[in-house]
Amino acid sequence: GPPLFGTMAIIGPGLIGSSLLRRARTSGWLAEKLVAIDHAPQVLARVRELGLADMVTSSLAEGVREADLVILCVPVGAVRETALAAIAHMKPGALLSDVASVRTTLGPEITAHLPPDIAYVPVHPMAGTEHSGPDAGLADLFENRWCLVVPPEGTPAEAIRKVEAFWQRCGARTREVTDSYHDQICAMVSHLPHFLAFTICETADRLSGDLRSDVLEFAASGFRDFTRIAASDPVMWRDIFLANRDILLATLERFQTEVDKMATALREEDEQAIMTRLEHGRHIRKSLIANRQA
């Protein structure tokens, strides 16, 4: 088929942004012309070296001016400011999107400043690695992964349809959800696990002397898996935690309730209660494998 868009501009060609550029380079039917925008000269130089875009610029105004689709792929903490700056220079009829991992606190702030002739269809591709920057991107990063689509109320159906088609052409499965439902899901499947993983590393770091160094030395597989999660970029996670603060704290509270129940079962040596809880854990794992996401 013909490309979905004429010109596509990616702001922040890091892990996610450069994956989209790579995908568009290899498939051709996403967009005719590719623009990469970043504030960092070394990022732009690297994008040029890798040949990921037809136009590479540090000027937001210049980069978005002719774009039919603008996708913000900057860190969560920079999305709002960058969106408002981009909107001011986008042409009428153009489509704005972002890929930020948190929605409830972000979406309404951008929607409030949206001119009537620009549609805003943010998404969250549920894919990633613990690496970042333009070298970390992969053309097939989104293959068979979910991409949640989170349009504000009143967004034209045609704009939503085009963005869904775009992500499907990137290999993803799409699903429309509301802001707050999105943030509840992500608090459970991603933000809380990262919160706990960072915290278990912190706990180990605070052990004293020999025990601390031996814990590092003897780290068995359980601990290694945790630290792999905690290897992710601290700035990114600080911003995600802050942006999804209320829902994350509520999810943490649910988790703490379960921790307390399990600790009580253990303290009282209630073998049956412990067993039931451990079997639930296994059950969830089996469901995941059945869903072919594991």
Place this chain on the structure above:
Amino acid sequence: GPPLFGTMAIIGPGLIGSSLLRRARTSGWLAEKLVAIDHAPQVLARVRELGLADMVTSSLAEGVREADLVILCVPVGAVRETALAAIAHMKPGALLSDVASVRTTLGPEITAHLPPDIAYVPVHPMAGTEHSGPDAGLADLFENRWCLVVPPEGTPAEAIRKVEAFWQRCGARTREVTDSYHDQICAMVSHLPHFLAFTICETADRLSGDLRSDVLEFAASGFRDFTRIAASDPVMWRDIFLANRDILLATLERFQTEVDKMATALREEDEQAIMTRLEHGRHIRKSLIANRQA
């Protein structure tokens, strides 16, 4: 070199036990004759089919009678009872060992029943997978992994030396530690991570209706890593949690303190405190990689 032992008897040829048998089959210098003992006929039949031992029996008395080295590889909950049964039939001068993941509550109970002419040198190989049974074993499971050696006070140095040499010939690095130091390390690097992983799965399982099924559906990488840990055998982990109850609960308390501090930093939007904590997490990860255990 010549084999370290004449006859080696493995009680419970599951993941760990059959890995030792496989190693002894491929290297030859561990033991001359291999005996496999189990209570389950289907396990014995499988060990025979795989050709892992020279003698396969369901009789503990028969199996250990001529053994120079007896290694208990049964689940934590069965170690004490099986050890006492084995001791009654072992020959003078023989060596008893086990591989249980918990020590403080187990060691003294066995030591109390030990005749003076049998040495007891338990170990804990820090290696494993989430699989179990005789088919799960691997000849190189212990390669480059740590094996903690936890002899009771007063154990003859020669017995300790022989057991360390045995594990080194299995590819492991050995280190002597005390009961309680061992249990503190394992509470942090293995038992607490498993406790949390099972509990996060339980938390997800208790979500209501749509959210629960969508969480399973959209599980991102953070959650997947957790569920992988929680895929381990519930009976094994119930027994480990119970056997290391006090130290595990104390380690959990330390963890909870850090969770509370992180939650407070988040509630107060204290960016600096959040950042410092997240960076510690990354730091621990880097130390692990430096230790080449990751």
